[in-house]
Amino acid sequence: MKGLIEIDGRTGEGGGQVVRVAVALAALTGQALKITNVRGNRKGGGLKFQHVTAIQFLADVTEAEVEGLRVGSSTLTFIPKRLPTALVSRNFKITAPSGAASALLILQAVLPFLVFAGNSSDEPIWLEISGGTNVSFSLSYEYLDQVLLPTLEESFGIRVDRKLEMRAWSLGPQSRGKLSLKIYPLPLGQKLRFLQPENSAGPGPDAIKSVDISIIVPEKFHTTLQNELVRGIGDLYPDAECKFKVAEESGSDTRWYILLVAKSASGVRWGRDSLCSMPKKTKSPELFIRKLANSVCKELYKEVSVGGQVDEHLQDQLICFQALTDGYSSFSRDDGAANEAERGPGK
Numbered sequence: 001m002k003g004l005i006e007i008d009g010r011t012g013e014g015g016g017q018v019v020r021v022a023v024a025l026a027a028l029t030g031q032a033l034k035i036t037n038v039r040g041n042r043k044g045g046g047l048k049f050q051h052v053t054a055i056q057f058l059a060d061v062t063e064a065e066v067e068g069l070r071v072g073s074s075t076l077t078f079i080p081k082r083l084p085t086a087l088v089s090r091n092f093k094i095t096a097p098s099g100a101a102s103a104l105l106i107l108q109a110v111l112p113f114l115v116f117a118g119n120s121s122d123e124p125i126w127l128e129i130s131g132g133t134n135v136s137f138s139l140s141y142e143y144l145d146q147v148l149l150p151t152l153e154e155s156f157g158i159r160v161d162r163k164l165e166m167r168a169w170s171l172g173p174q175s176r177g178k179l180s181l182k183i184y185p186l187p188l189g190q191k192l193r194f195l196q197p198e199n200s201a202g203p204g205p206d207a208i209k210s211v212d213i214s215i216i217v218p219e220k221f222h223t224t225l226q227n228e229l230v231r232g233i234g235d236l237y238p239d240a241e242c243k244f245k246v247a248e249e250s251g252s253d254t255r256w257y258i259l260l261v262a263k264s265a266s267g268v269r270w271g272r273d274s275l276c277s278m279p280k281k282t283k284s285p286e287l288f289i290r291k292l293a294n295s296v297c298k299e300l301y302k303e304v305s306v307g308g309q310v311d312e313h314l315q316d317q318l319i320c321f322q323a324l325t326d327g328y329s330s331f332s333r334d335d336g337a338a339n340e341a342e343r344g345p346g347k
């Protein structure tokens with residue numbers, strides 16, 4: 001066993017990302033780990049359902065010794081015994097005890113381990129995760145499908161087929177969602193390598209070729225919202241083509257989700273989304289929609305104007321894989337430029 005490493009969970013933002021990445025890397029490398037002050041900078045602190053669910057899966061597949069693995073625990077010890085290459089099973093199901101627990105954050109914690117779990121037959125791994133798909137403070141299924149996984153494949157060669165079986169929200173009536181994934185691990189002995197993106201610097205606003213639009217809102221508001229988004233994008237990117245990727249009924253006025261994905265001619269992408277509810281006492285749905293559309297369009301403009309190759313959320317998702325890459329990897333991002341773009345052009 002490697003000597004135990006102790007991490008203060010208040011490091012950085014002091015949230016769940018520290019826990020997910022630390023345990024993911026510990027499971028992958030066989031590193032004994034202790035985390036204190038788990039989520040120490042977050043209200044309530046301690047482990048949540050999605051953390052416990054993901055860590056339990058990694059504990060099972062690594063035959064780890066674990067202490068403090070319960071909801072609310074502020075200290076976690078994780079001592080793995082088996083490496084990814086020892087994984088025999090190719091079919092797994094992970095079910096969070098709460099439908100509001102993010103299935104995507106569970107995937108974030110377990111994916112690095114499974115990417116390195118190749119076997120001599122190069123068999124894929126089938127994974128089904130039950131939990132939330134559109135959850136506050138988490139990436140959505142749409143972001144996973146349209147931004148994160150395409151970037152992982154293009155930049156690192158990591159291939160994951162995916163399907164949304166059922167949607168579930170942290171807003172409105174309780175429900176339970178499900179994702180089906182087919183993960184293609186790296187062949188035995190192959191290292192993870194960084195495939196240098198074609199464009200090493202972010203484009204200016206005029207270089208955006210298209211913007212993909214996904215909306216999951218009450219159907220009666222689809223047309224109004226679509227028109228406002230097209231208008232807002234047209235004001236910021238006059239030459240960009242608007243493409244509607246998803247237009248679904250959300251099932252409740254409390255469930256509104258929008259994702260915009262800007263793409264450059266070279267294929268670099270930036271995403272910006274919004275998950276919210278329409279206030280119960282809204283007197284003018286049209287005004288609510290206009291403000292919402294304007295807000296998410298300007299946030300997208302701000303992301304692109306930073307001048308890098310990734311948006312701020314994608315940057316967080318890629319760091320773990322960059323750490324595992326053999327050799328140098330870099331995704332440029334100039335956060336200082338964001339302040340100048342905050343209000344958009346001509347504002």
